[in-house]
Amino acid sequence: MMANIDTDIVVMAIWGIIFVIFLIKLFQSIRLVPTKSAYIVERLGKYHATLDAGFHALVPFVDKVAYIHDLKEETIDVPPQECFSSDEVNVEVDGVMYISVVDPVKSSYGVTDYRYAAIQLAQTTTRSVIGTLDLDRTFEERDVISAKVVEVLDQAGAMWGIRVHRYEIKNISPPETVKNAMEMQVNAERERRALLAKSEGDKQSKINRSEGIKTEMINHSEGEMQRRINEAEGKAEEIITIASATAESIERIATVIAAPGGKNVVRMQLGSQYLKQFEGLSQSASKVVLPGNLMDFEHWMNSVGLDDKN
Template identity: 30%
Template structure:
């Protein structure tokens, strides 16, 4: 309310009396939150990419006096302030950042607008960038980039799949070779154990045979030392004759040769 052309007081909600004609209401507005649609405008990002940006702004008047006397046409001033700040904040970002950091852009706009609007008795409660539309050339370039990225990812996935396949095949071959080696190792161990058992049994049989022959010779009146030597000689000659017999039984013409010591040994045993 102005009295005689000067500010006198501010009126709140309810019934008030104004002394006319010395008093008049020079400015009135609502203290509720209001919405202002910011028209689209052309902007340029930090990397000189053209963008068309529009926003919406939510504001509330908290001081009617400041809104009336500190600025002329407060809504027009807020609109121009928002347009300027949108251009400025978009210009600080690259094209990729402008699309990926929409929330951060809104926060920076809100902070920069409130720095000025508080002096006008206005509180900006929220600012939202509604659309960011690049030019047709930028859209075409973005589509090409997205297509290239998709092809790149597909190639990487394919190569990783082939790599995993080769690794699995190599691991399979390695496991198969290891299993084969283990099987051969076990087979060799079993064969060695069987051979050792065979040799042990054979040695035990030879020992029993020598002892039996020696006992027979002792019963004929020989001493134990002589009997043992004769038993060993007899068993050796018997093995030699067995080997010669197997040789003679094989196919083909053979000439069997008996060394003199063998003949003498046989003669001695027969005596």
């Protein structure tokens, strides 16, 4: 009797365990796939389906989620590695690449570990590209190195189900001795540029000073020339004005002389002025001054046509 009871208990325990396992498998067969994720389902060890975002129910004990892939872009650090440039300088280079899974099936079955494979391929490609460049150009040609690595990774990524968006070199570290030599070279170049800039400044300063002196001399000479022109024009205007006034006075005298009795008037005016001249001389010398021959004035009047007969 006791043996039958024990047997029943064992059977019930076994069925209980089976039921629990069935429940666990049943719950495991229900899958909620998040956005930008992909689940690879195998049925009896063979690829069956790829589950996209949403609710999915699997067949318990038959279907199994073998791989889970995140489809978002991810960042992978490329560890530092030693590379030799074409001029035999050892440099240490590290970088970072940005990749995403575009084909979950190939990412699962096309390569064992696509992240590790991408890192190794990026390192070997970087070494190959740097080996073709001089040390100085490695700092200048970072874009070329990155573009070459992306090109090679894209070719391999097509088989691995991944896409390489970008590859950036973070650091290029030469040996300490090379760093010191490069710093000395940079300092020498900086000093050369400073001396060149100073000499150019001195040269420009002298040019500006000479241009200023030249402009000053030109302005002074132009001012002097203009002053002389103005003086000449003023004198010319003065002469023209005096000539015009003289001509006008002569015309008026001629008009007066031509009038009836005009000659007598002019004769009397000139005689009066003639005698006033001697009067001035007498006053200045405190003596009486008389002309030596009053007939000389009469002869002059006749010679100019102002005789009383006319």
